[in-house]
Amino acid sequence: MDTLLSLLNGFGVAFEPAKLMFCLIGVFLGTAVGVLPGIGPALTVALLLPVTFKLDPAGSLIMFAGIYYGGMYGGSTTAILLNAPGESASLATALEGSKMAKAGRGGPALATSAIGSFVAGLIATIGLAFLAPLLVELAVKFGPWDYFALMIVAFVTVSATFGDSPLRGLTSLFLGIALGLIGIDKLTGQARLTFGVPELLNGVEVTTLAVGLFAVGEAFYVASKRARDPEEIIPIKGSLWMTKEDWKRSWAPWLRGTAFGFPIGALPAGGAEVPTFLSYSTERKLCKYPEEFGKGAIEGVAGPEAANNASAAGTLVPLLTLGLPTSATAAIMLAGFQQYGLNPGPLLFAEKPDLVWGLIASLFVANVMLVILNLPLIGLWVRLLAIPQPWLYAGILVFATMGTLAVNSSPVELGMLFAFGFLGYLMRRYDYPVAPMVVGLILGPMAEAQLRRALQISLGDPMILLENPISATLLGIAFIALVAPFVMKGLNRFKAAED
Amino acid sequence: MTNDTRTQGANKPALVVGVLLLIVAVLVGYDASQQTITSTYGIGPTAMPYVVAVGLVILGLSHFVVAFREGLPQPDEADNPALLWIAGGLIFLIACIGLGGGFIIAIAVVFACTARGMGRQALAIDAAIGFMLGLIIFLVFAKLLTLILPSGPLERLFL
Numbered sequence: 089m090d091t092l093l094s095l096l097n098g099f100g101v102a103f104e105p106a107k108l109m110f111c112l113i114g115v116f117l118g119t120a121v122g123v124l125p126g127i128g129p130a131l132t133v134a135l136l137l138p139v140t141f142k143l144d145p146a147g148s149l150i151m152f153a154g155i156y157y158g159g160m161y162g163g164s165t166t167a168i169l170l171n172a173p174g175e176s177a178s179l180a181t182a183l184e185g186s187k188m189a190k191a192g193r194g195g196p197a198l199a200t201s202a203i204g205s206f207v208a209g210l211i212a213t214i215g216l217a218f219l220a221p222l223l224v225e226l227a228v229k230f231g232p233w234d235y236f237a238l239m240i241v242a243f244v245t246v247s248a249t250f251g252d253s254p255l256r257g258l259t260s261l262f263l264g265i266a267l268g269l270i271g272i273d274k275l276t277g278q279a280r281l282t283f284g285v286p287e288l289l290n291g292v293e294v295t296t297l298a299v300g301l302f303a304v305g306e307a308f309y310v311a312s313k314r315a316r317d318p319e320e321i322i323p324i325k326g327s328l329w330m331t332k333e334d335w336k337r338s339w340a341p342w343l344r345g346t347a348f349g350f351p352i353g354a355l356p357a358g359g360a361e362v363p364t365f366l367s368y369s370t371e372r373k374l375c376k377y378p379e380e381f382g383k384g385a386i387e388g389v390a391g392p393e394a395a396n397n398a399s400a401a402g403t404l405v406p407l408l409t410l411g412l413p414t415s416a417t418a419a420i421m422l423a424g425f426q427q428y429g430l431n432p433g434p435l436l437f438a439e440k441p442d443l444v445w446g447l448i449a450s451l452f453v454a455n456v457m458l459v460i461l462n463l464p465l466i467g468l469w470v471r472l473l474a475i476p477q478p479w480l481y482a483g484i485l486v487f488a489t490m491g492t493l494a495v496n497s498s499p500v501e502l503g504m505l506f507a508f509g510f511l512g513y514l515m516r517r518y519d520y521p522v523a524p525m526v527v528g529l530i531l532g533p534m535a536e537a538q539l540r541r542a543l544q545i546s547l548g549d550p551m552i553l554l555e556n557p558i559s560a561t562l563l564g565i566a567f568i569a570l571v572a573p574f575v576m577k578g579l580n581r582f583k584a585a586e587d
Numbered sequence: 588m589t590n591d592t593r594t595q596g597a598n599k600p601a602l603v604v605g606v607l608l609l610i611v612a613v614l615v616g617y618d619a620s621q622q623t624i625t626s627t628y629g630i631g632p633t634a635m636p637y638v639v640a641v642g643l644v645i646l647g648l649s650h651f652v653v654a655f656r657e658g659l660p661q662p663d664e665a666d667n668p669a670l671l672w673i674a675g676g677l678i679f680l681i682a683c684i685g686l687g688g689g690f691i692i693a694i695a696v697v698f699a700c701t702a703r704g705m706g707r708q709a710l711a712i713d714a715a716i717g718f719m720l721g722l723i724i725f726l727v728f729a730k731l732l733t734l735i736l737p738s739g740p741l742e743r744l745f746l
Contacts, residue, residue: 255653259608259646266615266639273632278624280632281615304677311673311704312665478705482698482713483720485673489680489697490724490736497737499685506677513670518600519660536635543630 091221098445101146102453110147111450114154115457121155122162123469124480126310128175129400130416130523131302132159135484137295137424138491145428146443150450152424156417157209157454160400161462164201164393165469169194177360177396180368184381184388191384195466196330200338200386201393202462203330207339208346208394209455212401215350216408217448220437223409227434232541233553235410237562239535242356242406242414244566247524254573256520264528267292274533275540287500294423294530296492298416300505301522303488305512307481312513338390341371345394353402356414360399367391401451408432408444411534416523419530598658605650612643669704676700689739694721 101107117139121132136155140148167178168185181201188197230238247257270281271291282288330338348363348370371387372378381388406412411433413419425432430440437444462469475483492505515522546552554560619636653659676697683693698717699710707713725742728734738746 255646255649258642259604259650262639262642262646263611266611266643269615269636269639273624276624276632278622278632280622280636281618283618307701308670308673311669311701312667313663476707478702478707478713479716481705482701482717485677485697485701486694486717486720486724489694490728493684493690493736494728494732494734497684499681502677502681502684506674506681509677510674517662517665518604532635539635540630548630 091218094221094441094445095217095449097442098447098449099452101442101446102150102449107147107150107446107450108453110143110151111154111453112457112461114151115158115454115461116154118155118158119162119165119458119462119465119469120158120472122159123165123472124162124475124484125166125170125172125473125477126306126481127159127484128163128178128302128417129156129159130175130298130420130526131306132162133417133420133424134295134298134302135487135491137420137427138494140424145430146446148428149424149443149447152421153447153450154454154457156400156421157397157451157458159417160397161202161205161458162469164205164396165198165466166473168197168201168389169470169473177364177399178392179361180364180392181389181396183368184385187382187384188386188389189384193384193386196334196386197384197389198466199330199463200334200390202459204338204342204345204390204394205397206455206459207342208349208396208398209401209458210452211343211346212350212353212398213448213451213455215354216401216405216451219354219405220409220448223405224434224437227410230410230558231556232538232545233556233559234562236535236538236542237553237559237566238356238410238412239531239538241562241566241569242412242527242531243535244569245356246414246527247521253519254570256518257524260515260520260522261524261528264297264525265532267297267525268529268532268536274537285500287496287498291533292504292529293495293501294420294526295495296501296505297508297529298420298423298526299488299491300508301512301515301525302416303484304505304509305516305522307485308509308513309516310477310481312517334386337386340374341367341387341391342394344370344374345391345396346398349395349398349400350402353399353414354405355402356406356410356412360396360403360415363395363399364392367395404451408447409434409437413527413530416526419526422530596655598654600659601650601654604659605647605654608643608647608650612640612647615643616640669706672700672704676704683739684737687737687739689742690725690736691718691721691741692739693737694718694724 102111117136118132121127121135122129133152133155140151143151163175163178164181167173167182168189171182171186173179173182185197185201188194243261247261270288272279272289279289345367348367349360352363353360368388368391371391372381375381375385375387377385403415403418406414407418407421411422411431413422422432430436488505489502492501512522542552543550553563615636619633619640622633624632676699679696680693683689683696695714695717698720699714702713703710725736726745728736729746
């Protein structure tokens with residue numbers, strides 16, 4: 089029952105008036121920014137990171153939790169009303185959600201997504217609260233070799249397993265790892281890849297890379313194809329509320345979506361795409377009205393939305409207990425922790441229990457706030473969607489600049505922002521995923537440090553990685569995950585030749 | 588999207604990416620070879636760069652293979668003037684901050700140029716909006732967060 093006690097303590101922290109205020113501001117800002125088209129949760133968090141710069145660690149992390157959940161919620165609003173999913177995890181929501189909105193059922197679509205997110209968030213956060221201490225106990229026994237192997241698994245799953253092409257994912261990852269090499273080596277003080285530029289000695293800021301790739305890159309990308317597909321807001325007609333029938337058809341998909349989302353999110357497997365699409369296809373099979381799918385079935389919104397939110401809470405499990413980010417959003421959250429010199433992991437649970445449990449408790453609070461705040465405020469968010477696109481992207485670039493300058497006000501930093509932005513544009517244009525690059529930048533140096541620590545202990549013998557059962561198993565999983573897509577492709581080609 | 592680049596032999600974008608990856612690999616490898624500090628135990632700071640360089644070489648060569656097979660996805664034609672407006676705004680921003688022109692003017696130009704790139708035809712109005720936005724942000728940061736953004740002659744009037 090230690091968990092319950094810690095959680096109660098956490099609620100003590102979260103219910104302090106100042107913390108409640110931070111949480112409310114976070115939820116509000118997160119939703120407001122997340123609702124803007126083209127801005128996913130990762131970018132929302134990256135853009136708002138500098139806002140939390142001057143707060144105390146607990147307050148700012150709590151605000152972060154609010155921003156994270158708010159950004160997720162805002163993203164699904166955009167997906168439903170604009171048919172413009174800000175990230176691949178809301179693709180499934182957009183499929184049915186925008187059809188519902190077109191059929192004049194935008195209100196119930198938004199409501200089922202909000203309440204579904206609430207239910208999923210609640211269950212998944214309970215899961216997080218109970219799973220985290222167990223994992224911490226396990227993680228205490230982890231040696232550097234185990235951490236290294238775990239990071240290799242994260243590398244592979246984030247870049248190679250998902251997305252259209254493992255080659256492009258791995259390219260993105262390796263560029264991120266290469267960027268991670270820049271700066272002073274922490275173990276020896278050797279400057280690497282700095283080319284005599286003093287600003288590079290501290291390395292590349294995760295936020296600069298993320299904001300460059302996501303915000304500036306997206307602005308370039310949208311501008312480059314502006315004339316072709318103008319976006320249209322679908323006005324909300326009819327009642328906002330769900331009918332009895334809607335409730336009846338929604339509750340089971342919510343629960344099933346949560347059951348897909350949380351475990352997959354908690355694995356170091358990266359991304360919410362898989363659970364959302366699993367949930368979508370399951371609902372499609374189980375639905376009593378399969379003919380409605382593709383025309384706006386409420387199950388197709390309820391399930392994937394729940395899966396999406398549950399997996400968001402799930403990714404916090406490896407992030408908090410192991411310090412392992414498995415999505416771009418989590419990577420930026422980790423950067424937020426590091427800003428205060430906090431390193432998530434088993435030690436953090438022991439050293440700063442108030443902070444960790446306060447954060448977990450705040451997730452519950454943020455969830456409740458979201459549902460109370462958002463059902464009445466839907467009208468306001470819809471109006472935000474109507475900001476003309478030129479002003480929207482001009483504003484995004486202003487905020488990106490502001491954030492970069494607030495962290496580090498030098499022209500070199502701005503130059504990097506611009507360069508990353510252009511790179512992000514080119515990557516989008518040729519269908520390279522950008523998230524692995526962010527994960528590579530933050531995980532690369534961590535993996536290197538763990539590997540070197542492991543080899544120092546073994547006096548340079550690399551076999552230590554394979555002699556320990558946990559690291560050996562993990563490396564085996566990583567190898568299979570890396571090779572599987574290529575082998576499958578080979579098999580497909582073989583099949584095609586046979587036909 | 589149809590992929591008709593195959594008829595030309597090799598897919599040019601894939602070749603370019605391959606070459607760029609090889610260049611990055613050489614840079615990383617060369618930098619590692621120039622390092623002077625070594626570690627007594629285990630592996631030193633040069634090991635990881637070499638691993639990354641080798642990885643980049645493999646990826647670069649794989650891109651050459653891809654170039655002669657399916658190639659990269661064929662993108663739609665880009666609206667180059669739009670891109671130039673935005674890039675121009677950002678380059679002005681860097682120059683303005685670097686040369687001490689200050690935050691507010693830089694923001695005004697970025698806002699106006701981006702809006703222009705996105706298709707609005709009201710440069711002067713947008714510049715005025717950007718100016719106000721820059722001024723408000725500067726004051727909020729300076730007074731509320733006690734964080735002074737890059738200042739030029741204009742900003743010093745308010746400090």
